[in-house]
Amino acid sequence: MGADFALDRGAILAIAGPNGAGKSTLMRLLAGTVAPTSGSITLDGQQLSEIKLDERARQIAFVSQNEVPDGRLQVRDYVELGQMPIWHEYSRDDHKNALDQVLKLAQLEDKADFPIACLSGGERQRAHIARALAQRPRLLLLDEPTNHLDPEAKGRILSLISTLGVTIIMILHDLVLIPEFASHVALMKNGRVSQFGLTDDVLTSQAVRSTFGVDYLLLPHGSRCVPVLDIRKTPVPLGRNQDK
Template identity: 40%
Template sequence: MSASVPLREPASAGAATGLLRAEAVTVSVDGADLLAAVDFAASPGRVHALIGPNGAGKSTLLGVLAGDRTASSGAVTLDGRPLAGIGLAALARHRAVLTQEHAVTFPFPAREVVEMGRHPWSRTPAADDDEAAIDEAMAQTDVSHLAARTVPSLSGGERARVALARVLAQRTPVLLLDEPTAALDLRHQEDVLRLARERASAGGTVVVVLHDLNLAAAYADDLTLLRGGRVHATGSPAEVLTADAIGEVYGQAVDVLPHPRTGVPLVLPVRDGG
């Protein structure tokens, strides 16, 4: 077992820490490479979106970046320190992870679920901020009115927002979000990505898995397009979201046009009769 590597404790989510880097990461299962020699870097102050078709390796890469999944080879570092050597408690104070599954089967009130995000800070000076962090996170995700409702009584979208509130309440420099908009309506999709943008603008590092290419183009500074467990392209939305690249990776013809107001790429599928 590796010895734990001490990390400087973050003062807040806006602390200038959170450089997350993967080098030649491979994940193999039953002879198949879910990821193959992937290089990746996410920096403080930026939103980095992972995009690609189903099975491309997006969630696998996010799991490796979170330290929740072990790479078969390669290395992941956080602020230059090997992720594999960071103790679990320290890691939980440096990165928060929203997974695709929000499986809370016990009838916990929503506020108690959000409160779980503060556990890494117990018995530290930051515990004094617990109530404020919980209140702020619930307000940001529009679930304050659900505080006393038990999680099983909530809709899928409400559960997703409570899960996001738990992650935001953790107040870590690195935020890792796996398809955070999947169960949400239009307004709340935009709210979630605005929150991600705000975290990055405050100095945080945000990595988000997205299927909606237009959301990725609108809110991300950097995109990594994965295909078959490999990096097909990485760069700005304008560099990555080209008609040729999308057609090749997704097998779907598209038109890519500049948004009439913002100028960011707007991806439109080519449809018969349209």
């Protein structure tokens, strides 16, 4: 694993790369669930390894792509679990008001009394993010927050993320969505961050072709240009033995 970058507070970083590039490993390193074998990770100048676990839980919230809560839990109770690391820092009324605000922000106030099992995929993902926000984190880590969601649900999730006002690092596979929602991009290949910087500077046709082997095009649409991926491959002629 090789990575060298710094992110300002309030920025939104999208990590992208082909399967096996090391994205999830990098996310676990940033979350502190895996220790680096060399180098260091700092949060506001403090070594992550030197931050006590309870303090780390107050500063960093991590939403894994494998979140599977007990489906019998009500949405409100599930989201409230995020307040556990900071429970003694605020009054009960403060926590209740914050919980109501987070549910409203995630557009789940009308589902607060529903069991998790009754939510759609997009609603469930918003519940995961709401639970993380209930921690009042300084850094929010999201491992593929739009995975397996339909286009409308992806838009809702990313729109929510872009309005949170906290530093966010997320793994995002859909390259055409990144310019709309991320301020920075890190492209990964073969276990290393090959490029990092502002989205418009990094997400270029040449960089995408080098990283993913597909064409990244910017096409005019109204008053702006929108990105499009050309993933066509040269077809194999019928009758050719593909194993040769």
